[in-house]
Amino acid sequence: MDDFIKQCQTALIEKGFEPGPVDGICGPQTRQAIIAFQTRSGLEADGMVGPLTMKVLFGNELPIEIFDQGQLSPHFKREEFRCCCQGRYCTGFPAEMNQLLIAKLENIRCQLDSAIIVTSGVRCVIRNREVGGIENSRHLSGGAVDCYAPGFSVYQLKQAAENQGLCVILYEEQGFCHLQL
Ligand SMILES: [Zn+2]
Known part of the structure; x- marks a missing residue:
């Protein structure tokens, strides 16, 4: 169950679309309704x-709790991208996450209908060196994220990320993907 999907389903019904029951599951019927809504609204119909x-869907009635402090997108909090040096070398955010990357990550999350676990977001220079990141790593500027999707293989995650036009480095043995713009 997913409250955000429920809110979308309710909004779609109010606008005369047919996403099926308000069950919080982004199934084929809900996706079709999103596509129909996007088509009618002149948006990219990606479902x-x-x-x-x-x-466009929520207008002035944007679900407030989705945009409370620290929420970067419906499913991702800023905290999830904090530098993993745990305050040893920086205050956690030497840079902010790139918004386009977050938007694409959100799309992947919705496409897979699975949680995405972030293992590394922003990194400070010292931490980046410590974990063996390349010198000009995109992690330094908030333009990269390491993550995995429980229940999905790294190959499935890679495919979903590539569908969003992201560059992917696969860490098969470690079980995560490096995604960047
Ligand atoms: Zn740090």
């Missing part, structure tokens, strides 16, 4: 509720 679709 996913990204930031733009969300704006």
Whole structure:
């Protein structure tokens, strides 16, 4: 069950679309309704509720709790991207996460309908060196994320990320993907 999907389903019904029951599951019927809504609204009909679709769908009634402090997208909190040096070398955010990357990550999350676990977001220079990151790693500027999707293989995650136009480095043995713009 997913409260955000429920809110989308309710909003779609109010606008005369047919996403099926308000069950919080983003199944084929809900996806079809999102596509129909996007088509009618002149949005890119990708069947996913990204930031733009969300704006048009909810208008002034944007679900407030989704945008409370520290929420970067419906499913991702800023905290999830904090530098993993745990305060040893920086205050956690030497850079902010790139918004386009977050939007694409949100789309992947909705496409897979699975949680995405972030193992590394922003990194400070010292931490980046410590974990063996390359010198000009995109992690330093918030333009990269390491993550995995429980229940999905790294190959499935890679495919979903590539569908969003992201560059992917596969860490098969470690079981995660490095995604960047
Ligand atoms: Zn740090």
